[in-house]
Amino acid sequence: MATTxxxxxxxxxxxxxxxxxxxxxVSLQFDPGIVYALLGPNGAGKTTLIRVLTxxxxxxxGDVEVAGIDVxxxxxxxxxxxxxxxxxxxxxxxxTGRENVEMVGRLYGxxxxxxxxxxxxxxxxxxxxxxxxxxxxTYSGGMRRRLDLAASLVGQPQxxxxxxxxxxxxxxxxxxxxxxxxxxxxxxxxxLLTSQYLEEADRLAxxxxxxxxxxxxxxxxxxxxxxxxxxxxxxxxxxxxxxxAAMTALAAATGEEPVHDQARDRVRVPARDGAGTLVAAVRAxxxxxxxxxDVALHKPTLDDVFLALTGDQPPGYEPAADPAVAAEERSA
Amino acid sequence: MSAVTTALPSxxxxxxxxxxxxxxxxxNLLRNVRLPQLLLFATVQPVMFLLLFNYVFGGAIGQTIPxxxxxxxxxxxxxxxxxxxxxxxxxxxxxxLTEDMSKGVIDRFRSLPMARSAVLTGRTFADVLRNAAVVSxxxxxxxxxxxRYQTSFPLFVAGVLLALSFAYALSWVMATxxxxxxxxxxxxxxxxxxxxxxxxxxxxxxxxxxxxxxxRVFADHQPITVIxxxxxxxxxxxxxxxxxxxxxxxxxxxxxxxxGITAVFAVLAVxxxxxxxx
Ligand SMILES: Nc1ncnc2c1ncn2[C@@H]1O[C@H](COP(=O)(O)OP(=O)(O)OP(=O)(O)O)[C@@H](O)[C@H]1O
Ligand SMILES: [Mg+2]
Numbered sequence: 001m002a003t004t005x006x007x008x009x010x011x012x013x014x015x016x017x018x019x020x021x022x023x024x025x026v027s028l029q030f031d032p033g034i035v036y037a038l039l040g041p042n043g044a045g046k047t048t049l050i051r052v053l054t055x056x057x058x059x060x061x062g063d064v065e066v067a068g069i070d071v072x073x074x075x076x077x078x079x080x081x082x083x084x085x086x087x088x089x090x091x092x093x094x095x096t097g098r099e100n101v102e103m104v105g106r107l108y109g110x111x112x113x114x115x116x117x118x119x120x121x122x123x124x125x126x127x128x129x130x131x132x133x134x135x136x137x138t139y140s141g142g143m144r145r146r147l148d149l150a151a152s153l154v155g156q157p158q159x160x161x162x163x164x165x166x167x168x169x170x171x172x173x174x175x176x177x178x179x180x181x182x183x184x185x186x187x188x189x190x191x192l193l194t195s196q197y198l199e200e201a202d203r204l205a206x207x208x209x210x211x212x213x214x215x216x217x218x219x220x221x222x223x224x225x226x227x228x229x230x231x232x233x234x235x236x237x238x239x240x241x242x243x244x245a246a247m248t249a250l251a252a253a254t255g256e257e258p259v260h261d262q263a264r265d266r267v268r269v270p271a272r273d274g275a276g277t278l279v280a281a282v283r284a285x286x287x288x289x290x291x292x293x294d295v296a297l298h299k300p301t302l303d304d305v306f307l308a309l310t311g312d313q314p315p316g317y318e319p320a321a322d323p324a325v326a327a328e329e330r331s332a
Numbered sequence: 333m334s335a336v337t338t339a340l341p342s343x344x345x346x347x348x349x350x351x352x353x354x355x356x357x358x359x360n361l362l363r364n365v366r367l368p369q370l371l372l373f374a375t376v377q378p379v380m381f382l383l384l385f386n387y388v389f390g391g392a393i394g395q396t397i398p399x400x401x402x403x404x405x406x407x408x409x410x411x412x413x414x415x416x417x418x419x420x421x422x423x424x425x426x427x428x429l430t431e432d433m434s435k436g437v438i439d440r441f442r443s444l445p446m447a448r449s450a451v452l453t454g455r456t457f458a459d460v461l462r463n464a465a466v467v468s469x470x471x472x473x474x475x476x477x478x479x480r481y482q483t484s485f486p487l488f489v490a491g492v493l494l495a496l497s498f499a500y501a502l503s504w505v506m507a508t509x510x511x512x513x514x515x516x517x518x519x520x521x522x523x524x525x526x527x528x529x530x531x532x533x534x535x536x537x538x539x540x541x542x543x544x545x546x547x548r549v550f551a552d553h554q555p556i557t558v559i560x561x562x563x564x565x566x567x568x569x570x571x572x573x574x575x576x577x578x579x580x581x582x583x584x585x586x587x588x589x590x591x592g593i594t595a596v597f598a599v600l601a602v603x604x605x606x607x608x609x610x
Contacts, residue, residue, distance in 0.1 A: 083443075090437045090439065103355060106352075107445075109445060109446075
């Protein structure tokens with residue numbers, strides 16, 4: 001197989017707003033056909049990087065290529081090959097779903113007939129055919145997001161840029177958007193998305209770049225990243241009298257060394273296999289005749305990523321409510 | 333698809349530019365059709381002005397206006413009001429643009445391989461067409477309560493077209509203001525900053541003769557007065573003008589203002605647009 005050229009190539013990009021270095025020397029590149037997730041807290045520089053890549057913003061320094069074309073010297077050629085869904089759904093309330101998609105189709109330069117045909121295809125694909133001829137003001141938040149994301153598909157872009165595609169929508173709609181993104185990649189589109197949720201990047205992305213204060217602080221596959229973080233942690237609440245026996249049983253069951261967290265009065269042990277470790281641990285405790293007061297599986301959160309990588313909470317970081325993680329913890 | 337690196341950047345063709353402009357104009361107009369209350373509110377205010385000024389001031393002022401108005405204040409008032417609502421209506425350009433900016437619509441447009449100019453021309457075209465609808469409604473009410481042009485139908489139509497051309501020129505001023513202030517809230521108040529003094533310190537409502545000298549000099553030479561006078565000349569006849577002025581002269585001066593404002597502010601707006609969004 002011939003070596004493929006990277007579909008996105010960013011080198012030493014700097015962009016400042018006054019005193020703020022929104023992008024402080026970002027470099028990254030990846031191959032076509034994958035999902036690349038840019039993970040970072042509020043103010044990390046995600047949107048700024050997306051704006052640079054989609055020709056909306058000129059960097060102060062650095063090189064940017066998309067689909068093999070220099071973004072700075074030939075932005076119009078880049079625009080024929082990309083699609084953008086910004087951080088907030090940019091669909092017109094007073095147009096119908098179909099009109100929104102058809103408008104974007106015309107602006108991509110499709111003929112009226114092609115536009116009509118492809119808009120119908122796209123609406124079918126995002127399961128909005130039934131609502132297609134209703135004005136968008138009657139749509140739910142999730143439907144708007146999907147429409148916004150899909151409007152660009154009418155131009156059959158090589159690379160889609162999605163800025164926080166699931167922020168602010170309910171878990172059900174989030175699943176719909178995830179499926180749509182998976183479907184997109186299956187059909188050969190490259191996707192670059194930004195997210196504040198590790199869970200989302202984990203589920204969708206082939207490669208993840210963690211951005212913080214305008215710099216990429218680490219990069220790799222989801223597994224590589226988790227190895228760096230040490231994976232999930234099992235926390236067990238145990239009566240003081242049983243603690244020693246329980247720690248012995250947990251050590252035997254997991255092959256790891258449990259520790260007692262004084263402050264929270266929990267026994268913690270690394271859970272390399274996630275739920276598998278949890279089941280093994282509960283069984284071991286049960287056969288030792290110990291009943292825990294509390295069991296919880298903690299997956300590494302974005303907080304942990306920053307704690308591990310920078311030894312520091314990002315300034316002003318508010319942990320994002322992540323229903324997917326919360327649900328998993330509850331069911332554990 | 334080849335990705336050969338060439339020195340020349342790709343360009344959007346002329347025919348694509350026309351299509352894009354039509355698409356954007358249509359999109360902007362659709363908003364008025366789908367949300368008819370917008371058009372209604374835009375019309376209520378000028379109609380209220382028309383009725384209030386006519387019935388409240390008409391009796392007192394009717395005596396002091398030139399005889400070409402046939403003793404009816406409404407004949408004098410109507411050309412002035414057409415200019416006033418054109419000026420106020422143009423403010424929508426700033427508000428519409430800032431709304432699109434804050435909703436990310438402009439970002440979407442700029443990420444598409446479309447003509448950049450279409451975003452601004454599509455906006456100003458749609459706004460002048462919308463203004464035409466408001467003006468028509470106003471005229472209908474005006475005719476219903478007694479307005480009659482004193483010249484000929486072609487001259488009356490020429491006057492209406494002149495008012496709309498002025499509205500179009502002002503749209504570019506408003507586009508520049510909108511792009512400078514960014515937020516729709518700020519645009520709401522910023523657009524009235526230039527409009528209020530220009531509309532009131534003019535011959536729109538009253539002849540300028542009774543103003544203090546310093547104000548009258550300003551009022552007589554600023555564009556709103558020049559264009560209002562041209563409109564009165566076209567609709568009522570030369571008697572509506574100050575001594576020494578001719579209808580042709582006022583129309584020429586108006587056209588000069590309209591072309592000048594459009595040329596200067598179209599360039600400014602495009603420049604501000606480039607900077608505002610990057
Ligand atoms: N147009 C602008 N003017 C001034 N500062 C800006 C501008 N755009 C971004 N910034 C600043 O640059 C930094 C990076 O912002 P950016 O929007 O890229 O972050 P983000 O990762 O997308 O954050 P969020 O998760 O909140 O969307 C922030 O400190 C922000 O305040
Ligand atoms: Mg952002």
